[in-house]
Amino acid sequence: MAVEFSEAAKQEFKEILKHYPTKEAAMLPTLHLAKREFDHISPEVITYISQLLDLHVTRVANVVSFYTLFPTEPEGKYVIQVCSTLSCQLMGAETVVEHIKEKLNIDVGETTPDKKFTLKKVECLGSCGTAPVMQINDDYYEQLTVEKIDKILDSLE
Amino acid sequence: MSELYFLKNRGNPESKSIDFYLSHGGYEALKKTLKNFEPNSVIDEVKKSGLRGRGGAGFPTGLKWSFVPQDNPNPKYLVCNADESEPGTFKDRYIIEHEPHMLIEGIIISSYAIHSHLAYIYIRGEFAKGAKILENALAEAREKGFLGKNILGSGYDLEIYVHRGGGAYICGEETGLLESLEGKRGWPRLKPPFPAVVGLFKSPTIINNVETLSNVPLIMERGGEWYSQLGRDPKNAGIKLYCVSGHVNRPGLYEFEMGINLKELIYEHAGGIYKNHQLKAVIPGGSSTPVLRPEEIDVPMDYDSLAAIGTMFGSAGTIVMDETTCMVDALYNLERFYAHESCGQCTPCREGTMWMVKLLRRLEHGEGTVEDVDLLADIAGNIMGRTICPLGDAAAMPAKSFVQKFRDEFIEHAKQHKCPVKKDKSIKVTDANA
16 A cells, blocks of 8 residues: 655645755654654655655665664554663662553553553663653653652553 | 853743844854855864864864865755663753754754754654754744854855754764664764765764754854863863762752862752662763763763773763662673664674673573673674674673673572662652753
């Protein structure tokens, strides 16, 4: 089943191309755009992007498999990414993970049955001074406590 | 320098707007530069200032700029490295989110210095908020005529684009960044050739860190000579953002002239050790820098002073560990990071990091042997200097230094068949200086 950008996304893609002397260099911004449009990067999306950029399918697949921000499987509406590198670990990241696992009744890497939440452990988010930290979709949540985590998750529709 | 520079507007949400920036003297340095300085004179001024790269390597900035061959017919590129991912580091994010125009002004002046007409800000993909703030700030700058064609009537053209990364620490390595910017996997390149000669799209390219570039307006405004007097000595000159995280009462961002004492930073400014615990270890400049024992922290924090005691200034990402930290567990955490972030090109790094992770897992779970401890140091030694890029070294240095300085603890894990440290994994609440 072929996928296609919306009209707005097609316009945005045209603009993106103007920023680079080669089409290949538009790869990452196009993947970010595709993630917004299609939620995850399926094989059909990879084929579509390879056509847009005049590249072999393997060049696109090669890039998608390297970076952490382009999911190839469907994820929940809210992707909870708990930073687990040293400073956050020192400040209780493991407890943050355990609490969310218990609250949502899923393991790391899993999605809730209602497809609302996916839980992931990620590497340093660059907010070590306000550890422990998690990112949900595009937003950072810092200086977490059990109460704050509950408040945040309960507030997400 | 008595006034703050980077942090002067901390707490004020208006600071990111161009109107606020302009009303506080913003873009005056750019005006002065375009009016009174030829590009080569800008390079001279930055050389005079003694500014060194703030990303971690500390290479003299003006000198790097002078490597761009102006007789090369290809377009020149300036790339701002905003891929901040070194564990313990969170200074660039502050500048991006709160002083984007300081960075943009710095990029414009720096691009002018190297005759570049196209600059990119490569920002890590996770900084979605920062990318939006930068896009808005760039639009504001374009609207006011600080970007685009014939900037301020000077005849100089420049465009700056934001380029978001895809989530990969290795893309903070300058050649990994270039590969990623070109639309590929972030696989670092062999150097030489250096990016200044063969960089982005095979053209001369300067890659500078966010904080490095953000110093440039200050240098052009007050002069390189003036800047070189700040700090403990001219070879380690200027002002610096220091990041403190881990077991302190007031983690966060601090600004000082270069060379603040590490002990003073931890005990006087960051509130001392969390809940008055005992200090156990300090990583001074980001996870890749060799660890220090408590008796080693009476040292100025600058490039040369820390190098003299066998560690590095790096990104000034100081991570403090108290007695509730198991050093094996901490190293296990770091090596998991490096193993995950290894791009996979070089066998010593790809296989070595995974091997160290397995060894550390065994040790931490009481299944390791005394021989494993020396094996760990041996593997690290075999990664160092044998890879295309410094990520291999970055993975090896913590392993070597942790084993060297906390050897007894590692041996005890093996002898006692368990982790003998009373770890505290609870969530710590601090008065963070965010």
